[in-house]
Amino acid sequence: MAERSRTEAPTTDGAAIRLDAVDFDYDDMAMHFDLIIEPSTITAIIGPSGAGKSTLLNLIAGFETAKSGRIVIAGADVTHAAPSERPVSMVFQDNNLFAHLDVTANVGLGRKPNLRLDETDRVAVAEAIAKVGLSGKEHRKPEALSGGERQRVAIARALVRNRPVLLLDEAFASLGPALRHAMLDLVGDLQEETGMTVVMVTHHPGDALRLQSLLVFLDNGKVVASGPAADLLSTKAPTLLRKYLGAEDSAL
Amino acid sequence: MISLKPLAGALALAFLAVLAGGACISLAVEALRGSAEGFAAFDSYLWRIARFTLLQALLSMLLSVGLAIPLARALHAHPDFPGRTLILRLFALPLALPALVAVLGITSIYGRNGLLAALFSWLGLDVIPNIYGLTGILLAHVFFNLPLATRLLLSNMDSIPEDYWKLSSQLGMGKWARFRLIEWPVILRNISGIAGLIFMLCITSFTIVLTLGGGPRATTLEVAIYQSLHFDFDIARAVSLTLLQLCLTIAVLSVLSLSGRPTEEGFSLRTTTRRFDQTTLGTRLLDGATIIVGLLFVALPIAGTVVSGLAADLLRLLGESLVWRAILTSIVLGASAAALSLIISLALVVAREYLASRRGYASPKLFERSLDRGASLIMVIPPIVIGSGWFILSRHFVDPFSLAPFMVVSVNGAMAIPFAFRILRPTWDTAASRHNRLCAQLGITGWSRLRLIDWPVLKRPSSVAFAFAMALSLGDLGTIALFGNNSTQTLPYLLLQRMGSYRTQDAAGLALILGVLCLLLMIAADRGAGTLAKREVANIG
Numbered sequence: 001m002a003e004r005s006r007t008e009a010p011t012t013d014g015a016a017i018r019l020d021a022v023d024f025d026y027d028d029m030a031m032h033f034d035l036i037i038e039p040s041t042i043t044a045i046i047g048p049s050g051a052g053k054s055t056l057l058n059l060i061a062g063f064e065t066a067k068s069g070r071i072v073i074a075g076a077d078v079t080h081a082a083p084s085e086r087p088v089s090m091v092f093q094d095n096n097l098f099a100h101l102d103v104t105a106n107v108g109l110g111r112k113p114n115l116r117l118d119e120t121d122r123v124a125v126a127e128a129i130a131k132v133g134l135s136g137k138e139h140r141k142p143e144a145l146s147g148g149e150r151q152r153v154a155i156a157r158a159l160v161r162n163r164p165v166l167l168l169d170e171a172f173a174s175l176g177p178a179l180r181h182a183m184l185d186l187v188g189d190l191q192e193e194t195g196m197t198v199v200m201v202t203h204h205p206g207d208a209l210r211l212q213s214l215l216v217f218l219d220n221g222k223v224v225a226s227g228p229a230a231d232l233l234s235t236k237a238p239t240l241l242r243k244y245l246g247a248e249d250s251a252l
Numbered sequence: 253m254i255s256l257k258p259l260a261g262a263l264a265l266a267f268l269a270v271l272a273g274g275a276c277i278s279l280a281v282e283a284l285r286g287s288a289e290g291f292a293a294f295d296s297y298l299w300r301i302a303r304f305t306l307l308q309a310l311l312s313m314l315l316s317v318g319l320a321i322p323l324a325r326a327l328h329a330h331p332d333f334p335g336r337t338l339i340l341r342l343f344a345l346p347l348a349l350p351a352l353v354a355v356l357g358i359t360s361i362y363g364r365n366g367l368l369a370a371l372f373s374w375l376g377l378d379v380i381p382n383i384y385g386l387t388g389i390l391l392a393h394v395f396f397n398l399p400l401a402t403r404l405l406l407s408n409m410d411s412i413p414e415d416y417w418k419l420s421s422q423l424g425m426g427k428w429a430r431f432r433l434i435e436w437p438v439i440l441r442n443i444s445g446i447a448g449l450i451f452m453l454c455i456t457s458f459t460i461v462l463t464l465g466g467g468p469r470a471t472t473l474e475v476a477i478y479q480s481l482h483f484d485f486d487i488a489r490a491v492s493l494t495l496l497q498l499c500l501t502i503a504v505l506s507v508l509s510l511s512g513r514p515t516e517e518g519f520s521l522r523t524t525t526r527r528f529d530q531t532t533l534g535t536r537l538l539d540g541a542t543i544i545v546g547l548l549f550v551a552l553p554i555a556g557t558v559v560s561g562l563a564a565d566l567l568r569l570l571g572e573s574l575v576w577r578a579i580l581t582s583i584v585l586g587a588s589a590a591a592l593s594l595i596i597s598l599a600l601v602v603a604r605e606y607l608a609s610r611r612g613y614a615s616p617k618l619f620e621r622s623l624d625r626g627a628s629l630i631m632v633i634p635p636i637v638i639g640s641g642w643f644i645l646s647r648h649f650v651d652p653f654s655l656a657p658f659m660v661v662s663v664n665g666a667m668a669i670p671f672a673f674r675i676l677r678p679t680w681d682t683a684a685s686r687h688n689r690l691c692a693q694l695g696i697t698g699w700s701r702l703r704l705i706d707w708p709v710l711k712r713p714s715s716v717a718f719a720f721a722m723a724l725s726l727g728d729l730g731t732i733a734l735f736g737n738n739s740t741q742t743l744p745y746l747l748l749q750r751m752g753s754y755r756t757q758d759a760a761g762l763a764l765i766l767g768v769l770c771l772l773l774m775i776a777a778d779r780g781a782g783t784l785a786k787r788e789v790a791n792i793g
Contacts, residue, residue, distance in 0.1 A: 027613055063689055084695030095686040100708040113691075114700035161694075 014040030014197035015074030022069035031221030044208035047218035089158035096154035168200035261603020275641025312393035320401035343399035348774035350727025351459035360556030384466030561764025592665035668721030
């Protein structure tokens with residue numbers, strides 16, 4: 001397990017993520033992942049429901065444990081590490097915040113899990129809240145925030161945690177189009193600033209184009225195609241992916 | 253990392269197993285030892301009691317449900333009936349009242365010197381009502397269960413989609429067609445569960461039968477167990493009665509498990525559905541009369557309790573040290589029972605969730621299922637069975653009466669566990685499913701997690717469960733009737749004694765005090781539960 005210092009400069013370098021022949025059984029479905037994600041990149045994971053998108057993120061974050069194979073982040077084998085020991089922050093679609101704690105406390109938990117914050121922690125928390133545009137709402141409870149604002153708090157917490165990998169599990173799926181684009185732009189800006197590696201699961205292939213990211217297409221628990229989003233989403237796309245995109249278009 | 257959660261769950265289960273198992277083993281040993289004598293006790297007297305137990309439960313159930321249907325329909329058809337919300341609140345009251353208090357209220361209306369008797373004599377009729385026997389038992393059971401059934405049915409009818417009512421008025425359905433096509437299917441789906449619940453409550457009814465039964469003609473198994481232990485000290489008979497009661501409960505429960513439980517979605521005070529049908533004047537009058545009769549039936553005994561309680565010499569009562577000691581004993585034992593039931597339920601809930609989230613997609617193992625089942629153990633083995641089992645067992649070692657405080661706390665605590673478990677579990681499970689991944693990622697564990705994450709969530713449901721359990725224990729007569737004595741007297745026990753010695757005024761005053769105590773706790777629990785439900789809706793954070 002690599003030692004990570006919590007007092008390092010706010011700019012972290014991204015970490016590479018490698019899944020070596022990772023096997024995982026989801027109910028009756030056998031999943032198999034072989035994947036390399038380069039450091040400081042943005043990768044969008046798309047695919048039909050039940051393809052294993054969230055499972056892939058859960059394996060990287062440590063909420064699921066691989067049956068066999070290795071997961072390597074920043075050169076360290078984390079296959080069996082606990083979620084809090086991995087250099088990873090994850091933002092879920094909802095339930096990112098503790099409903100009875102205010103914005104500052106929710107972000108502060110990213111610094112100290114017992115909430116005993118010192119002065120540097122407080123400064124870092126205030127800075128992160130300002131960065132996601134929530135200054136002035138420090139003492140609101142989650143119920144007094146909009147859906148977008150709640151996700152901003154979760155991102156602020158990821159910032160103060162200062163981990164080189166940020167995972168977004170359909171984090172913006174419940175937001176309207178304009179708000180979703182604003183959040184994507186925020187993630188893009190923060191990624192540029194910190195250089196962290198971002199992996200996001202999305203239902204909107206357009207998200208990948210907006211952030212000029214890499215694209216990984218999953219189907220039936222396997223990586224079917226991967227490459228720059230601009231290439232994969234063009235007419236050169238493989239058949240399965242075209243079918244998925246076509247089905248998506250006709251559903252719109 | 254080793255968690256203490258499964259250990260806590262195992263300890264809670266062990267407590268319940270000892271409490272129930274000890275009683276059952278004691279009964280079994282006693283039955284085998286004096287087998288000839290024991291089985292001789294299965295005579296015609298016993299069967300007559302068993303028959304009466306079933307008969308009164310069946311009649312109470314039929315009356316309650318049969319009357320609840322028109323009442324619920326009338327209440328549903330008139331969402332803007334004046335004071336409807338108040339009426340529904342009032343209908344929640346009987347469940348919060350200790351049975352003994354309700355019994356006094358009912359006698360103040362239908363008894364020899366009650367309101368009805370006064371009305372008859374004013375009209376010049378030479379009729380003196382006598383409610384002791386089956387009549388009184390049925391009156392009291394309907395008083396408790398009619399409002400319950402009405403509320404349950406009403407909440408079922410509220411779940412009928414609004415579109416159905418729109419459609420029925422568009423299609424011009426008549427009253428009968430509306431009943432047959434829209435209301436009846438919903439009622440039918442839920443009626444077996446509601447009827448089963450009421451049947452079960454009436455089969456294990458103790459206080460009402462003890463006080464209103466009036467003699468060996470109208471006695472149920474529970475009361476016969478109490479009499480054989482408390483007055484006759486006929487152990488063989490008590491054992492056979494208890495075993496019969498146990499078999500009966502298990503038989504009824506297994507039939508009930510086929511029909512499913514009634515569901516009440518939250519507190520249905522709000523008027524969810526709008527009705528679009530035009531009602532005729534005749535229907536409106538009939539429905540209005542139905543509601544008013546139902547209202548009077550529930551409200552009069554409650555008013556009677558208050559009026560005769562206030563007529564009692566409350567100041568003198570509160571000057572008696574015996575009364576104060578009973579109040580204090582009740583509060584101390586009630587609070588201990590509530591604390592016990594809260595601790596046991598929490599241990600069961602937390603351990604169950606821990607195992608469930610650990611196993612992931614696998615099917616639950618025996619231990620996890622036992623944690624779930626353990627919570628409702630007391631439903632299968634009635635408190636009186638546990639009480640008499642331990643009474644019979646302990647007499648070999650100590651004076652059973654000296655165990656009064658322990659038995660009241662343990663049995664009353666166990667009685668509240670099914671409810672406390674149901675109050676705590678949804679909140680805990682939802683919170684855990686929201687928080688487990690977050691806490692795992694942020695490394696929030698141990699004391700920090702309890703202090704920052706879990707306790708804030710548990711605080712309110714815990715106090716709701718505590719208040720509810722304490723009210724339940726305060727009003728309970730079953731266990732204290734068995735074990736009570738001059739050194740340990742609770743408020744219901746003292747009340748029963750005063751009733752027995754025909755000090756009616758005192759009894760009415762004590763009933764008022766007891767009723768107010770229980771009501772305050774129940775109101776606190778209800779308020780808490782209300783905000784709990786609202787918070788669940790608000791927190792999608």
